[in-house]
Amino acid sequence: xxxxxxxxxxxxxxxxxxxxxxxxxxxNKDQIIKVCDRSFIGCDQLILIKKNKEIxxxxxxxxxxxxxxxxxxxxxxxxxxxxxxxxxxxxxxxLTASGSLKSKILGSNLVETEIGIPKVTWEEIPLSRCxxxxxxxxxxxxxxxxxxxxxxxxxxxELICSAES
Numbered sequence: 001x002x003x004x005x006x007x008x009x010x011x012x013x014x015x016x017x018x019x020x021x022x023x024x025x026x027x028n029k030d031q032i033i034k035v036c037d038r039s040f041i042g043c044d045q046l047i048l049i050k051k052n053k054e055i056x057x058x059x060x061x062x063x064x065x066x067x068x069x070x071x072x073x074x075x076x077x078x079x080x081x082x083x084x085x086x087x088x089x090x091x092x093x094x095l096t097a098s099g100s101l102k103s104k105i106l107g108s109n110l111v112e113t114e115i116g117i118p119k120v121t122w123e124e125i126p127l128s129r130c131x132x133x134x135x136x137x138x139x140x141x142x143x144x145x146x147x148x149x150x151x152x153x154x155x156x157x158e159l160i161c162s163a164e165s
């Protein structure tokens with residue numbers, strides 16, 4: 001079986017992008033981990049492009065540990081650039097597990113993507129095994145589509161925590 005795949009990078013993140021629009025097949029967790037392994041092909045995330053009749057494409061994101069991710073801004077920009085070069089369109093819309101993401105092609109290898117409204121309530125920012133040691137009471141969180149994109153802003157607050165994958 002021939003697989004149409006690309007290796008791309010965006011702002012320091014690198015991706016293996018597999019185009020499944022003409023031939024859909026499943027990859028299991030072990031296969032995803034193998035593709036992402038730097039001793040094999042290697043990447044931060046594996047991205048699958050799938051056919052969508054209403055918008056440019058569906059996109060699935062997988063982290064290097066094989067877990068699914070809602071979306072990735074840099075990966076979305078890479079896919080949008082790829083699809084734009086293929087179609088000649090200057091605006092690309094992709095459907096991800098985190099919702100519809102719109103990208104604009106601004107120039108050669110320059111893509112802007114709207115990644116949506118950040119999550120700001122603690123119920124929307126999944127955490128596990130957290131301990132808070134407050135020296136003051138101000139703590140603010142900001143979550144985006146991918147669990148690795150979480151920021152915690154503190155005023156003299158120590159946080160010992162691990163994010164859910």
